[in-house]
Amino acid sequence: MAAPIFLLAPPRSYTSLVNAMLGQHPQAFGLPELCLFNVEKLVDLWRGSEGPISENGAVARHGLMRALAEIYGGEQTTATINMARAWAGAREDWTSGRVFQEIVAKIDPLVAVEKSPSYTMSKIRMQWMYEAFPDARFVHLIRHPIGQCKSLMAINEGAFAIKVEAIEFREDHCVLEPQIAWYDLNLNILEFLDTVPDSQQIRMRGEDIMGSPERHLAQIAEWAGLRTDAEAIEEMMHPERSPFACFGPINALFGNDPNFLAGPVFEPHKPKIPRLSDPAPWRDDGGGLYPEVVEMARWFGYD
């Protein structure tokens, strides 16, 4: 069974695009966001959408339902999504790791590529991934803190920052501060990867991939033991060809960032990189990045 590749990154770090691009490699299979390791057992994905497990609402199941429909039913329709629900119902007491293993075995010899940014909210979730796949490969994807935070605050009013308690207390009120999420989630990833052998991990900046996709995707492919010929690289330039790069049937519409689903075509570009000393545009006091954030971003190679 081919060891899967997991992308680890906070949300809004080019994960949807990079996951779909790697998944288009002829030897790979790009999955939607399965969110399986958000929970210990499969049935927990159907339990509750309040409080600390609020990221496990119905939308979190769309990716898994679409993947099962495509893999076992050969298409994503209302009927195959219903079949996927039955498939999951029959395995509700399974651990999420066992469910993932069955999916990976089904698509073998293709290499599963998956990213669910919610995994990075807790090291326990990443440990479940590693326990299920001790030979898994991990790509730590990074984005400049200002670009990532701006993007995070533009989605769903910045609700993700609440989920990770990224708040700053001031004298008589408190505000959402997305750079706290950027720092804490990257710290979770770094601490988790410290337990993984060096040969099973690679760190890339999303901006590098956007600017020179052929070169950097080839490097990831080579590191993962996949082909790096021109045909394979060309396939990776077309994330829109993924069966998951569109909205799903009405009973499982999402499974990924809606912006990506609405426009999955990749156009190479050099993203604008702010300076770490620039003011943070989401702050109402003209302040900038915290010293800890600047230090970590410098360590990742930003200036």
Added chain:
Amino acid sequence: MTDDKSAPDLVPVSDAKPVSDDKKKPPFLGTKRLSPVPINPDTDRADPTKLAPHQEALRQAMLNVFTAQKARRSLERQVQHISPNRNLAEGIKILFDDKGQPPENVPLEDIVEERRRLEYHVKWFEGILAELRNRLVRVKEVEDYAFEMLSKSVDEES
């Protein structure tokens, strides 16, 4: 596409080599998280119930404002959703005169566009219908099972 000449060039990220080629460990390992909310060791997640009372109150006030803003924006979107539906009704009206007949000079493009729009809506409603039918089947199963259990218990009692 943004090609900003003034942006500094990126230092290659360990030249996209595996981390094994870069032996330096991150100096941040084991450092404190920036979120002021204490971590629950059982879940490894920030747990707001462990905040001091005044902090909890400030956080709740922020959440209330956030929820109110979100609800208002959602309402705005709903209003935008209603408007196109009204436009759709207006659009259909132009295809029919007061006797229910299409006007003689209606452009073919308008008819084709209207036909496509209606097909899209039909597909959408068919999808919803299929989902409702599926739910109905499942509810009926539960109902049948409940009646079966009930009848058994009544038989046993009698």
